[in-house]
Amino acid sequence: MFFLVVTAIHETQYRISVAYSATMELDTESRIMAEEEKKLANGRNLSDPFFLKDVIRRSRKGDIQAMEAIYNHFNRPLFNLVYRYTYNSEMAEDLLQDIFLKVFSHLHDIRNEETFVGWIYRIAVNTCYSYLRRKKSQLQRTLPLDEVEGKIEGENYKSGDEIMKKSLDDAIQNLPDKMKSTFILHDVQGFKHREISQMLGCSTGTSKSQLFKARMKIREYLGNKTMFKERGK
Template sequence: MQEKEWILKAQKGDGDAFCALIGQYENKIYNIAYKFMQNSFDAQDAAQDAIIKMYGSIRKFSFQSAFSTWMYRVVANTCLDLLRRRKPSVPVEEYSDAVVSREGNPAEQTENNELGRSIRAAVQELSEKYRMVLILKDMEGLKYEEVAEILSITPGTVKSRLFRAREKLRKILEEKQIV
């Protein structure tokens, strides 16, 4: 069955069609949530909340944009809502960051894990409007037009915010002597 058929059936209340549709995006939903939330526990909660929101509002999906664009918007907004309600906290240390692969130099991998954590922490210091653009464009690899549609801004605004976000991120990393 094609995506459009699943959407149309889900809009009529077919739970199986909705599950099949979301099954196609499950990993992407979690990955987006993880980039915003910075730990697996909060990412799982955010992903689940986003899926519940999508289920509740699938009838409103009007095919004006791609389903994936709508999905990105719901996940990003869900994560931002959760982050606004919470006090800033230090991300939970991920087990996967502590595991050293048998491939490569363990010291080098530890350094790479630390650098990755430092960069993710620096991204979290950016204001919401810069963080969203940076995550969607640089981390998720979306096109300027897709980011613009998700955030309801123009592609020109995406480009200028992305430029500023990268500059601010560079300054944060320099201040912390990470780069």
């Protein structure tokens, strides 16, 4: 999918060329670039702030290896984040492509490379918000009543573990957007409140408050589901 993103950027802004000459004689500058590409190929950790800055600056210039390093480093955690909003692998991949397209198209907007991680996650969360708003609008217009009833009846044929997982997923899905994002980023992906505040553009106090409220709502939702099932026995 990385090359789909690069192709999209190629058609819009960057005009990136991926044709390299294997027989080109390397001068001093070329040898330095070759060494840097080797580091990227060896998967040097982008958690190194100095290396990350260099990769961002090279990506701004359309360096394929640098852009691919960013993609490879953030692809899996961002996919896991997006999947928690969609619960659909194909849709998550589509949204992920949109996210990386926005990232690579707006690298020049970053004035402080140290905020890059928070910046890229904010793009991801906002993209997910937009998806949820579209989905909610579509469901309100098109979801038939018998389809809803069919989903409810289908729960009776699932195992206990499947029902519990489905209930937890439903509880997360039913959270307000900001609570959902805080819960996913903190309890699922393991970010600290300081990091989440940068991603969501809020204070650490707000992040902690949203997490507390999210946990309480999930607990309440799961408790109500349990009571409902017990009454139905």
